[in-house]
Amino acid sequence: MSALLRTSLYDRHKQLGAKLVPFAGYEMPVEYTGILAEHRAVRSTMGLFDVSHMGEIEVRGPRALEFCQKVTTNDASLLKPGKVQYTAILNEEGGMLDDCTLYRLGDRHFLFVVNASNRAKIAEWFQTHSMDGAEVSDRSDDYALLALQGPTSESLLSTLVKRDLSTVHFYEFSWVELCDTAALISRTGYTGEDGFEIYLAPSKAGEVWDLLMKGGKSAGLVPVGLGARDTLRLEMGYLLYGNDMNESKTPLEAGIGWAVKVGKGAFFGREKLLRQKEEGLPRRLRGLRVTGRGIPRSHYKVKRDGTEVGEVTSGTFSPTLEEGIAMAYLDSSLTEGDAVKIDGHGREISATVAKPPFVAGSLKR
Amino acid sequence: MDLPEELRYTKEHEWARIDAVKKIATIGITDYAQDKLGDVVFVELPEEGTEITIAEPFGSVESVKAVSDLFAPISGTVLEINDALAESPEAVNEDPYGEAWMIRISIMDMSQVDDLMSAEQYKKFLSEQEEV
Numbered sequence: 456m457s458a459l460l461r462t463s464l465y466d467r468h469k470q471l472g473a474k475l476v477p478f479a480g481y482e483m484p485v486e487y488t489g490i491l492a493e494h495r496a497v498r499s500t501m502g503l504f505d506v507s508h509m510g511e512i513e514v515r516g517p518r519a520l521e522f523c524q525k526v527t528t529n530d531a532s533l534l535k536p537g538k539v540q541y542t543a544i545l546n547e548e549g550g551m552l553d554d555c556t557l558y559r560l561g562d563r564h565f566l567f568v569v570n571a572s573n574r575a576k577i578a579e580w581f582q583t584h585s586m587d588g589a590e591v592s593d594r595s596d597d598y599a600l601l602a603l604q605g606p607t608s609e610s611l612l613s614t615l616v617k618r619d620l621s622t623v624h625f626y627e628f629s630w631v632e633l634c635d636t637a638a639l640i641s642r643t644g645y646t647g648e649d650g651f652e653i654y655l656a657p658s659k660a661g662e663v664w665d666l667l668m669k670g671g672k673s674a675g676l677v678p679v680g681l682g683a684r685d686t687l688r689l690e691m692g693y694l695l696y697g698n699d700m701n702e703s704k705t706p707l708e709a710g711i712g713w714a715v716k717v718g719k720g721a722f723f724g725r726e727k728l729l730r731q732k733e734e735g736l737p738r739r740l741r742g743l744r745v746t747g748r749g750i751p752r753s754h755y756k757v758k759r760d761g762t763e764v765g766e767v768t769s770g771t772f773s774p775t776l777e778e779g780i781a782m783a784y785l786d787s788s789l790t791e792g793d794a795v796k797i798d799g800h801g802r803e804i805s806a807t808v809a810k811p812p813f814v815a816g817s818l819k820r
Numbered sequence: 821m822d823l824p825e826e827l828r829y830t831k832e833h834e835w836a837r838i839d840a841v842k843k844i845a846t847i848g849i850t851d852y853a854q855d856k857l858g859d860v861v862f863v864e865l866p867e868e869g870t871e872i873t874i875a876e877p878f879g880s881v882e883s884v885k886a887v888s889d890l891f892a893p894i895s896g897t898v899l900e901i902n903d904a905l906a907e908s909p910e911a912v913n914e915d916p917y918g919e920a921w922m923i924r925i926s927i928m929d930m931s932q933v934d935d936l937m938s939a940e941q942y943k944k945f946l947s948e949q950e951e952v
Contacts, residue, residue, distance in 0.1 A: 474858075486858060489858065489859050489913070490858055490859050490884045490885070491859040491861075491884065491910075492859075682858065682884065682885065686884060748862055748864075749862065749882070750861070750862070750882055750884075750887065752886075752887070771884060772861045772862075772882075772883075772884045774884075777861075800880070800887050
């Protein structure tokens with residue numbers, strides 16, 4: 456068995472007493488002081504995440520836009536340099552290979568930020584379908600990635616950079632200087648709170664981490680692990696690849712049809728999506744809110760009047776609501792407010808069909 | 821890892837405080853168990869009067885990450901349950917051997933107590949776990 460990879464911040468995680476677990480081939484912090492405390496810190500003040508394990512794949516050249524349009528569902532031509540969009544990468548059958556964010560770094564220069572677990576798969580898919588005039592390079596090892604998330608994150612970051620951060624709006628990015636190094640900061644995140652993702656050279660990540668931790672300490676900044684990252688994203692109804700979708704699911708089934716623009720022209724999987732729009736979907740990803748005790752977990756079956764109507768993909772305890780929440784593929788005939796039973800671990804959990812987000816975050820659209 | 825000397829332990833990471841005179845056992849989960857579980861959010865306990873059987877599940881502990889069964893260290897009848905855990909499940913993380921006792925049972929068969937591990941034996945068992 457090959458050794459787990461480590462990000463450039465590994466020593467700091469150890470020093471902070473993090474519980475480290477294997478994740479996508481990396482040894483990553485799942486929690487430091489505890490999932491509930493870390494989650495609540497992000498919702499009330501701010502938290503700092505090391506997500507350097509994620510993949511960064513660049514596409515450059517006169518046909519870079521054409522390439523991006525071919526391999527994604529959203530309309531990349533809507534992006535001007537300095538803008539980001541959420542999009543999906545599909546195979547030829549319309550199944551999801553990944554969801555990701557796409558940054559337009561320049562007229563002919565794009566950056567895909569993909570899930571750590573899909574980095575090699577996407578890099579290979581892009582190489583297989585490459586075209587002259589669109590050079591693809593996996594730059595993941597050249598980027599460290601920190602996420603500063605929470606309602607007070609702008610006030611902290613503005614003390615550390617010269618740029619006026621009020622001009623960097625939701626899903627926009629800019630270049631700043633931190634610790635004498637160039638960093639790309641985008642007003643994006645996976646928590647539902649206002650916040651920034653910070654892309655920089657791995658050799659400088661430790662210094663920038665220390666700078667943020669020191670500057671944010673009196674304001675309540677804490678390090679946050681992957682455990683709270685999951686409870687935060689699930690409270691918002693954000694998807695997790697591998698749980699909520701995989702290659703057997705289309706973006707329409709997964710509820711992200713808003714990131715699909717069939718009118719933009721041909722792209723991998725378009726035919727399947729057009730068929731689905733016409734025929735309808737037997738099952739769609741929905742939210743579930745527990746009305747009693749118990750926490751729904753992945754693969755628990757969902758029943759209504761004794762009949763199976765779906766299956767849970769992600770479930771957890773919502774620290775904000777203090778009850779269980781979940782995402783599940785459910786028969787399309789079910790509507791918001793319908794009562795269901797979730798079967799798992801020998802018990803029945805009562806829940807109702809809900810439309811995420813389950814909570815309101817501070818992110819500024 | 822906190823390991824009070826006077827308690828007895830199981831491989832499923834439960835502890836039992838034995839009162840041999842009154843033939844009553846107080847049961848909970850160990851510091852190792854709460855650490856592995858992470859933040860506890862629900863505790864399911866049997867009702868008073870329920871008979872629990874050695875090595876069989878008698879309830880469950882649910883953390884943010886996972887749900888874990890509680891296994892009876894010895895057989896007996898439930899005399900009392902710790903109601904405070906319904907309001908404050910986090911006590912399991914904060915004080916697993918004190919405030920977060922879970923049930924008190926009348927001991928059916930004192931000889932079962934002899935098969936429980938001592939603190940020393942449990943400590944050795946834990947060190948073997950980590951090596952795997």
